[in-house]
Amino acid sequence: MAKRPNRTREIAAELRASILAGDYPPGVPLPSRAELTERFHVSPMTARNAVEILRAEGLVELKRGSGVYARAQRPMLRSARNRLSRAERAAGRGAFTTDAHTGGWTPRCEVTVRTEPATDTLADQLDIDPGEELLVRDRTMSAGFEVVQLATSYLPSALATPEMHEEDSGPGGIYARLEEAGHELDRFEETVRIGQADVEEAETFGVAAGTAVFRLTRRAFTTERVVEVNNITMLGDRFTLAYDLPAQ
Amino acid sequence: MAKRPNRTREIAAELRASILAGDYPPGVPLPSRAELTERFHVSPMTARNAVEILRAEGLVELKRGSGVYARAQRPMLRSARNRLSRAERAAGRGAFTTDAHTGGWTPRCEVTVRTEPATDTLADQLDIDPGEELLVRDRTMSAGFEVVQLATSYLPSALATPEMHEEDSGPGGIYARLEEAGHELDRFEETVRIGQADVEEAETFGVAAGTAVFRLTRRAFTTERVVEVNNITMLGDRFTLAYDLPAQ
DNA sequence: GAGTGGTCTAGACCACAAC
DNA sequence: TTGTGGTCTAGACCACTCC
Numbered sequence: 001m002a003k004r005p006n007r008t009r010e011i012a013a014e015l016r017a018s019i020l021a022g023d024y025p026p027g028v029p030l031p032s033r034a035e036l037t038e039r040f041h042v043s044p045m046t047a048r049n050a051v052e053i054l055r056a057e058g059l060v061e062l063k064r065g066s067g068v069y070a071r072a073q074r075p076m077l078r079s080a081r082n083r084l085s086r087a088e089r090a091a092g093r094g095a096f097t098t099d100a101h102t103g104g105w106t107p108r109c110e111v112t113v114r115t116e117p118a119t120d121t122l123a124d125q126l127d128i129d130p131g132e133e134l135l136v137r138d139r140t141m142s143a144g145f146e147v148v149q150l151a152t153s154y155l156p157s158a159l160a161t162p163e164m165h166e167e168d169s170g171p172g173g174i175y176a177r178l179e180e181a182g183h184e185l186d187r188f189e190e191t192v193r194i195g196q197a198d199v200e201e202a203e204t205f206g207v208a209a210g211t212a213v214f215r216l217t218r219r220a221f222t223t224e225r226v227v228e229v230n231n232i233t234m235l236g237d238r239f240t241l242a243y244d245l246p247a248q
Numbered sequence: 249m250a251k252r253p254n255r256t257r258e259i260a261a262e263l264r265a266s267i268l269a270g271d272y273p274p275g276v277p278l279p280s281r282a283e284l285t286e287r288f289h290v291s292p293m294t295a296r297n298a299v300e301i302l303r304a305e306g307l308v309e310l311k312r313g314s315g316v317y318a319r320a321q322r323p324m325l326r327s328a329r330n331r332l333s334r335a336e337r338a339a340g341r342g343a344f345t346t347d348a349h350t351g352g353w354t355p356r357c358e359v360t361v362r363t364e365p366a367t368d369t370l371a372d373q374l375d376i377d378p379g380e381e382l383l384v385r386d387r388t389m390s391a392g393f394e395v396v397q398l399a400t401s402y403l404p405s406a407l408a409t410p411e412m413h414e415e416d417s418g419p420g421g422i423y424a425r426l427e428e429a430g431h432e433l434d435r436f437e438e439t440v441r442i443g444q445a446d447v448e449e450a451e452t453f454g455v456a457a458g459t460a461v462f463r464l465t466r467r468a469f470t471t472e473r474v475v476e477v478n479n480i481t482m483l484g485d486r487f488t489l490a491y492d493l494p495a496q
Numbered sequence: 497g498a499g500t501g502g503t504c505t506a507g508a509c510c511a512c513a514a515c
Numbered sequence: 516t517t518g519t520g521g522t523c524t525a526g527a528c529c530a531c532t533c534c
Contacts, residue, residue, distance in 0.1 A: 065513035236442035313532030
């Protein structure tokens with residue numbers, strides 16, 4: 001099982017060191033397959049596989065017909081522990097906006113809104129009956145020029161106000177609207193898994209299929225009931241999630 | 249950038265479907281490289297790459313000289329939201345033991361203890377002076393027969409009691425010992441990132457290098473100070489992390 | 497010893513980007 | 516048109532496991 005040193009990994013290691021040393025600023029391609037083949041005296045397949053290792057690590061981006069480029073630096077966004085606080089909502093910021101601001105990014109968000117009947121899974125998560133109508137808000141969130149997060153929010157239509165059907169649900173987002181409507185939020189529950197970007201997500205994020213992503217499911221509760229389920233996909237190497245836990 | 253269908257992916261997809269259909273129970277190898285070459289009329293390299301895709305997805309395990317095997321089912325452990333509660337400590341269970349019990353696993357834990365001076369990073373995290381002596385507890389945790397989690401805990405030696413230097417620090421672990429010594433825990437702070445298993449970790453976990461892992465850093469606080477830093481590496485596809493967040 | 501996966505060779509054709 | 520990465524071929528030798 002143990003991986004022994006081999007040519008492929010040696011080449012990858014050398015390229016990796018060069019990249020981290022800053023030898024390949026944006027716009028400067030890494031050596032081409034032909035160059036690597038000659039320089040390291042290996043076959044094209046070996047050269048390619050070495051580059052493939054770096055791609056899997058998220059260090060480089062391969063552009064057909066153009067070349068291999070080091071990916072932009074990765075100053076991580078930080079999903080701060082106060083991201084869901086009422087204070088932030090009161091300040092008119094949604095959770096993602098809060099994150100982006102904290103990280104010094106320019107947040108951008110595209111929303112599409114629709115309604116659809118609850119699947120069994122969603123009905124279970126929302127503690128409602130399958131088929132009940134849901135308000136669905138699909139969001140594509142960017143920081144700077146990069147898409148870094150996708151989120152789909154499900155809310156029982158019975159709880160929705162007219163603003164929530166708008167693409168811009170107003171300052172503080174739908175959580176703020178919910179509270180205005182008398183549904184005072186009590187707590188959130190988040191579960192975090194590691195997933196792999198599927199082909200569609202990969203295209204949206206501009207990374208290779210299979211790249212590691214966070215798959216986060218957040219449920220929002222009032223003291224009475226579940227009011228929202230939010231399925232979030234976050235580019236793995238762009239986020240550090242932070243949580244505070246009381247010792248009780 | 250978009251990946252088009254190709255032979256390699258087609259073969260991977262077919263094998264993936266077979267695996268998920270349960271065609272390869274433990275002990276039954278997938279078709280060998282030679283078999284795939286013949287059955288799909290492709291070159292050995294293509295056959296190999298197809299299997300490599302499944303390996304990267306964590307679906308199969310490759311054993312040199314033996315064959316390719318579907319990995320054990322993945323009933324996820326669940327890092328429960330009450331994992332750090334005082335109630336659990338009072339019941340004599342540490343956090344990992346709590347997780348494993350919740351998931352119906354038999355937990356096992358190997359510990360080595362040592363002391364070492366604080367690095368700059370650790371000193372910063374613990375809010376102490378660099379070089380101050382730390383008690384270091386290295387833990388390798390298994391569920392069933394599989395290693396699923398590695399953790400290294402750092403505690404200022406000044407806070408350590410004799411029991412903490414033992415491999416078995418007693419019921420409830422060092423958090424319970426800390427509280428007995430008068431350091432009442434107030435809160436924990438956890439940060440979560442996605443990482444890739446390095447060669448050493450990969451060998452310990454029995455997976456390929458580069459497999460996605462959770463990298464979690466937990467800091468334990470009293471009302472006065474930071475008392476512990478714990479760096480945890482968890483096999484990505486074995487855990488779902490769960491957190492509760494008050495709306496405040 | 498037979499068969500497996502681990503790695504590599506030395507080519508090839510293609511779609512695409514840049515010029 | 517030239518060069519790039521994307522994919523594939525049809526072999527090869529090795530270390531290893533299993534019998």
